[in-house]
Amino acid sequence: MTTYPLPAAQLKGEGVTSQRARNRLVATLQDAGIRDPRVIEVIRTVPRHHFIDQALQLHAYENDALPIGHGQTISQPWVVARMTEALLEHFEGQKDMPRKVLEIGTGSGYQAAVLSALVGEVYTVERIEALLRQARRRFRQLGLTNLRSRYDDGKLGWPDEAPFDAIILTAAGDTIPNRILEQLNPTGVLVAPVGSPSRQNLIRMRGDGKGDFALEELGAVSFVPLLGGIG
Template identity: 85%
Template sequence: MTVYPLPAAELKGEGMTSQRARDRLAAMLKDSGIRDARVIEVIRNLPRHHFIDQALHSRAYENDALPIGHGQTISQPWVVARMTEALLEHFDARQGMPQKVLEIGTGSGYQAAVLAALVPQLFTVERIEALLRQARRRFRQLGLTNLRSRHDDGKLGWPDEAPFDAIILTAAGDTIPTRILDQLSPTGVLVAPVGSPSRQTLIRMRGDGQGDFIQEELGPVSFVPLLGGIG
């Protein structure tokens, strides 16, 4: 597992952003049903306050979605943990790890940073340029070198780098875009919220190696809509 470099002094936090606050968050995740110790440890070490506006730093380690501008949010830590865990579970059953992962919807960069601590190669696409610029700055400050980002329409995926062992979407559409599903390895896994704004479900689609996908429902969630185009 990739280990984060020691955060710079300004990223370590104090008070409501201290390591003690992160430890409480990690304990909450475990108590709330997150079982993967790797995921919990990454979230315990990652400075979530680094991914939000300073005015919201006191709420960084609460289990809440928070605004990041442009009508977008940073997801609840529990949701980030559950999606990451759901992705890894597919490979644990095969006694392996995903080598190449695609994220659709970089947003603040938080989910991407969690994934980049766990997999060798992480590719992330964001349609809003201003958010991507901020996320890239955060990635550099954290020393993440196994992550590539792209400003593009997320519904297009990243076809030049396909196929991917795993794909994760951090915005909800009525269905999974075919162009994204086509970029998944035949034995890969996709984790995404699907549904209308009033009723969304987290799903996991597992490739059977024969061209078919087995779909599972993992529970209700609430995400911003999956939009096309760039901004």
Template identity: 80%
Template structure:
């Protein structure tokens, strides 16, 4: 979905899932420090209610994480916006356009769809087969052609398609798995939560092209744990 491609009419919603509800969420994001208008516009237009169970539709445009089954959640919109913004800032500073992005942890597919509106190609890996099946259906219904998905252990990344211009993790481990970091371009950017369940921080690693990565802390967050294997 490009910046100019709105979701099909059937996904636009009404009542608590209407455009008015999305506009309120966009305003909240601006008030809470999200500055990039591209990110705010995409989150305003992506039908978040399409990524959760119908029983939760009335809460789709609240700025909160919601359960999606299998012990997983759809991330809080502010967190999705901040991670996406942090990724884009790296390319803006280099006066480059974001190209190929790897996402570890497809979940509902929401973060992948937000990214797909702003980068050339998204590669997303999910270890829970049922979640990936549902996400793939959503990608098809939204008519997205620039998302590729894989059922696999996310800790392994997607080596066949490396290197990536950017990598984003939607689950937290104590450290960034070395197999994933090895798949990042020397001038790329990685955005991920790191830490224990009780104390996590969002970090950004930015490559200098010489093999070194500068690390920044972007604030406290709360994510599900990064697990290995497939389920």
């Protein structure tokens, strides 16, 4: 097992995980419409190959979703970048970035790691214990100190730490669970995939501070289903 923190050479990567490979990925994302320079720089910096099995690291910096076991995937880099960008856009013109962000569905830990470089604190919930153990080890290896994780039913959110300035879901349900919406700051933002396995849309819900949320559709996506319980 790799000890932590990771050696600098392993973080930097080489060959198919080198900085050149990351730069090619960033160029692909920019061509696909990702514009926020903060998001671009984090995608360029965070070692995605660290969040997948060694056998798949050949594909780490391709713009594809990859299996991580237990019927789950690490999201396509464009999706991670777009969801992060959509979240940050809500706070444009404000003095501070979001202080507290809740993620439902830790998975590999990659989305949480990206967020951790851009917001104050990330609270991430995962229902599959084996995946959460792996993600926690990766967070320690990368020295990410503003991340807190919880093994629980993601549909319950993290009520003890509510309200959150932003919430992001990395699995798709037919609707957003009310218990999660109740944990969002009235002026906050939620970004999530919604729909059936055959047809999903990425949505953004922005709070107006008075209890109402404006809903925007951001495009078609494909995510694993949002499930309840723990496993």
